[in-house]
Amino acid sequence: MLVLTRKPGQIIRVGENITIEVISVNGEHVKIGISAPRDITILREEIYEIVQGQNKESVLNDSNSFTLAEIKLDELLKKSSQQNNQNK
Amino acid sequence: MICKTAIGELELGNDDIFIFPHGIPGFENLTKWAIRDSGETGLNWLLSLERAEIAFVIWQVQDYIEDYNVQGFSLTDQHKVYSILTMRNQGDNLKVTANLLAPVIIDTQAKRGIQYVMTDTEYSARTPLYTREEK
Numbered sequence: 001m002l003v004l005t006r007k008p009g010q011i012i013r014v015g016e017n018i019t020i021e022v023i024s025v026n027g028e029h030v031k032i033g034i035s036a037p038r039d040i041t042i043l044r045e046e047i048y049e050i051v052q053g054q055n056k057e058s059v060l061n062d063s064n065s066f067t068l069a070e071i072k073l074d075e076l077l078k079k080s081s082q083q084n085n086q087n088k
Numbered sequence: 089m090i091c092k093t094a095i096g097e098l099e100l101g102n103d104d105i106f107i108f109p110h111g112i113p114g115f116e117n118l119t120k121w122a123i124r125d126s127g128e129t130g131l132n133w134l135l136s137l138e139r140a141e142i143a144f145v146i147w148q149v150q151d152y153i154e155d156y157n158v159q160g161f162s163l164t165d166q167h168k169v170y171s172i173l174t175m176r177n178q179g180d181n182l183k184v185t186a187n188l189l190a191p192v193i194i195d196t197q198a199k200r201g202i203q204y205v206m207t208d209t210e211y212s213a214r215t216p217l218y219t220r221e222e223k
Contacts, residue, residue, distance in 0.1 A: 052114035
């Protein structure tokens with residue numbers, strides 16, 4: 001890992017079109033500004049880990065649960081559409 | 089073509105198959121997926137064509153939550169937005185949650201997909217939809 005020391009207002013350039021600026025430092029909190037092309041995903045690591053974990057938990061690995069899921073979700077959707085209609 | 093999937097062998101056409109260039113979080117190396125309507129329920133299957141045992145139930149969320157806002161992503165008519173559902177059996181109870189934080193977005197023209205993780209949002213990866221208690 002490349003480790004650089006920067007002061008607030010100083011910038012790091014990554015490749016052609018990504019810049020990372022240290023905006024301010026306040027105790028434990030470092031405020032960082034990132035400029036990157038729209039197709040570059042920028043995420044807090046812990047959010048990515050939440051989605052990773054959620055996906056792993058969402059895999060349906062038991063063939064019985066497919067049928068079960070369909071039956072139960074059919075009921076769910078009927079119920080939720082009824083509620084929506086009532087709310088309107 | 090006939091493809092082996094978690095719900096059996098399926099005859100799939102080009103319209104059913106989507107490339108996710110970066111996979112999805114947790115399954116970053118799985119890039120080839122099929123989407124199949126599961127019948128009258130409005131639910132769909134997201135089926136890996138590379139690891140046939142991997143499948144998700146996905147839900148076309150905007151049909152049910154009209155003001156669902158995919159913040160930071162420019163949606164057009166050619167996109168479809170799905171939410172991955174999580175089903176947990178707790179004893180006899182089935183608990184269903186939807187991942188509204190990270191919708192699966194399909195580009196129906198380019199035949200590409202992404203699981204888009206929103207950055208600044210109130211949406212949860214475990215939005216409760218349903219808990220059923222059986223006796």
